[in-house]
Amino acid sequence: MSGSRSSQSSPSLTYSPLPTRFTDRFGLTTPIALAPMAMASGGALAAACAQAGALGLLGGGYGDPDWIEEEHRRASRLLEADPGARSRLGCGFITWKLDQDRRALDRLLASDAPPQAIMLSFGDPRPYSPDIRSIGARLICQVHTLAQVPIALEAGADVICAQGGEAGGHGMNGSESRGTFTLVPEIADCLASHSPDTLLLAAGGVADGRGLAAALMLGADGALVGSRLWTSAESLAADGAKLQAVGATGDMTVRSSVFDIIRDIPWPAPFDFRALRNALHLKWEERIEALKGDPSTARADYQAGLKAGDYSRIHTPVGEGAGLIRAIDPAADIIRAMTREALERLRLSGRPDPHRD
Numbered sequence: 178m179s180g181s182r183s184s185q186s187s188p189s190l191t192y193s194p195l196p197t198r199f200t201d202r203f204g205l206t207t208p209i210a211l212a213p214m215a216m217a218s219g220g221a222l223a224a225a226c227a228q229a230g231a232l233g234l235l236g237g238g239y240g241d242p243d244w245i246e247e248e249h250r251r252a253s254r255l256l257e258a259d260p261g262a263r264s265r266l267g268c269g270f271i272t273w274k275l276d277q278d279r280r281a282l283d284r285l286l287a288s289d290a291p292p293q294a295i296m297l298s299f300g301d302p303r304p305y306s307p308d309i310r311s312i313g314a315r316l317i318c319q320v321h322t323l324a325q326v327p328i329a330l331e332a333g334a335d336v337i338c339a340q341g342g343e344a345g346g347h348g349m350n351g352s353e354s355r356g357t358f359t360l361v362p363e364i365a366d367c368l369a370s371h372s373p374d375t376l377l378l379a380a381g382g383v384a385d386g387r388g389l390a391a392a393l394m395l396g397a398d399g400a401l402v403g404s405r406l407w408t409s410a411e412s413l414a415a416d417g418a419k420l421q422a423v424g425a426t427g428d429m430t431v432r433s434s435v436f437d438i439i440r441d442i443p444w445p446a447p448f449d450f451r452a453l454r455n456a457l458h459l460k461w462e463e464r465i466e467a468l469k470g471d472p473s474t475a476r477a478d479y480q481a482g483l484k485a486g487d488y489s490r491i492h493t494p495v496g497e498g499a500g501l502i503r504a505i506d507p508a509a510d511i512i513r514a515m516t517r518e519a520l521e522r523l524r525l526s527g528r529p530d531p532h533r534d
C-alpha cells in the first residue's frame with residue numbers, strides 16, 4: 178500500500194487511515210467503492226458512501242437517462258455543502274445495454290458536473306472509452322476472468338475491477354466464473370507485469386473488514402462492495418428483500434438465468450445472476466429449457482409475489498456475502514466498520530483514524 182497523499186484529496190476529509198493508490202488517486206478516505214447496483218445504488222446511497230469517504234457509484238444499470246439524471250442530481254444536492262464528497266461520485270453502466278442505446282451515458286457526460294468516474298461492466302468497453310476519457314472522467318472496467326484484462330487495458334481502464342463468482346447480481350456464469358481469492362492475485366500479477374499504473378479493485382464476497390483486508394493483501398488497491406451496501410438503509414431495495422438477505426447464509430444463494438428469464442431481461446452469454454435460492458428458483462432451476470419455452474406461469478407467479486410482497490416468489494439479488502450481513506445499517510456505519518476492522522486486521526490501527534468519534 179502506498180502511504181503518500183493525493184493532490185486530489187477532498188478538502189473536507191483529506192487523510193485516509195488506510196491509504197492505497199486508489200484512495201490517493203480518487204481522493205477517498207477509505208479504499209471502498211459502492212458497486213453501481215441497478216435499482217439499488219441511487220443518489221441517496223451514492224451520496225452517503227461518498228460522504229463516508231468511499232467512491233459512490235450510481236447504478237446506471239439498464240440506462241434510463243431520466244432516472245440517472247435525477248439520481249445524480251439528488252446525490253449532488255445532498256453533497257452541496259461538501260465539494261470533496263461530491264467529487265467522489267461516479268456512475269456505472271451495463272455495457273451491452275449501451276450497445277443498444279447509449280443516450281444515458283452521453284447525457285451524463287454532457288451534464289454540467291459529470292461524475293469523476295464511469296464504470297463499465299458486462300461487455301466491450303472500447304467503443305465508449307474515448308468519450309469518457311475526453312471529459313477527464315476515469316474509467317473503471319469490471320472483468321470476470323484473466324482473459325478479459327487485455328480488452329480493459331486496450332480501452333485505457335484506469336481501474337480494473339476483478340469480480341469473482343461469489344458476487345451478488347450479475348456476473349460470469351456458474352461454470353466459467355472464477356473465485357475472488359484466486360482471480361484478484363492473478364490479475365494483480367498480470368497488471369504488475371503489463372500495466373503497473375492500472376489500479377485493481379476486488380469484487381465478490383467483500384462484506385466486512387476481513388474481506389477488505391484480504392482484498393488488499395491479495396494485491397488489490399481497494400474493494401468494490403455490492404451486497405453489503407445493497408442491504409444498507411439508503412439502498413433503494415425493498416425493506417422486505419433486505420430482511421431476506423439479513424436472514425440468509427452464504428449457502429442459500431445460487432447462480433442461474435432463472436430470474437432473468439422470468440423478468441424477461443435478455444442477458445447475453447456468458448453472464449448469469451446470483452440471488453437467494455428461494456421457492457420460485459427451486460421450482461424452475463432443473464427446468465430451464467421448459468421455462469424458456471413457456472415462461473408465462475412463472476411470470477404470473479412472480480408478479481403475484483411482487484403484489485403480495487412474498488419473497489419466496491421474488492428475487493433477492495445478494496451474493497455469498499449474505500452470510501456476513503447481520504443487520505440493515507446506514508451506509509456510513511457499514512463503511513466505517515469495514516474500514517476499522519480492516520485496519521485492525523492489517524495491524525495499522527496505531528495510526529490516527531479520523532473515522533473514530
Ligand SMILES: Cc1cc2nc3c(=O)[nH]c(=O)nc-3n(C[C@H](O)[C@H](O)[C@H](O)COP(=O)(O)O)c2cc1C
Pocket residue numbers: 212213214215217236237238239269270271296297298319340343344345346347380381382383384401402403404405407494495496497498
Ligand atoms: C443487487 C445487485 C445489482 C447489481 N447491479 C450491477 C449493475 O447494474 N452493474 C454492475 O456493473 N454491477 C452490478 N452488480 C455487481 C457489482 O458490481 C459487484 O460486482 C458485486 O456486487 C460485488 O460482489 P458482492 O455483491 O459480493 O459485494 C450488482 C450487484 C448486486 C448485488
